[in-house]
Amino acid sequence: MEIQFEFYENGETKVAELLSRTLIHSAAEMLDIMMGAYYQGASSLIIHQGHLSGSFFDLKTGVAGDILQKFSTYRMRLAIIGKFDNFSSKSLADFIRESNKFGRINFCGNIEEARLALSK
Template identity: 45%
Template sequence: MYIESHIINNIQIAEITSEEILIEKEEDGLDLLGNLYYQGFDRIIVYEKNIAPAFFDLKNGMAGEILQKFSNYRVRLAIVGDFSAYTGKSITDFMYESNQGKQVNFLKSLEEALGKLAID
């Protein structure tokens, strides 16, 4: 796992890159949150390819548990990737609704994510 720090508008944003799945279960998401929060990041970019497909199956509750922790700590999260494989109504509605706010966003590019997270 590699953490690249971007500073835009005096806001520090962590971009997480890896060749491996980083979030396979709830604990992985919480560990990532804790690690980055401890390092002073409150805005994080993670790539969809680094998250297990189970995260996007809302029935198992994994996404809800992880994202609730991000919300509790007021850490904003952008998940970047190609979400075209996730066609179920629940997940597409969830991503749409998330994108209406600031807390969690599902975006197509790093540039979009940086732009979204660089705004208070």
């Protein structure tokens, strides 16, 4: 499947929004998407909650940590758009809050919030 993006200029940063209907199950799959965006000049990526498999939101699986480590390693920023207040896990809520605090990974409610978070 070909990975499709929409690109935005966000100040001096090029941002890629994932448009493809793909479900990301692993850090390796995310890395393929990251590299696709990177090779087209993007330093930030926007994805939607629906792009992530349920295992991402179950912190015990380690999928979220593995994926977010890739963004740290490759110095790329990520915004995930979705409704995150539906989850009952306190550890997930803490994880989201801490991620948003440091800014490399941002959990946002809409595209405007995502673009703003990635411009900081």
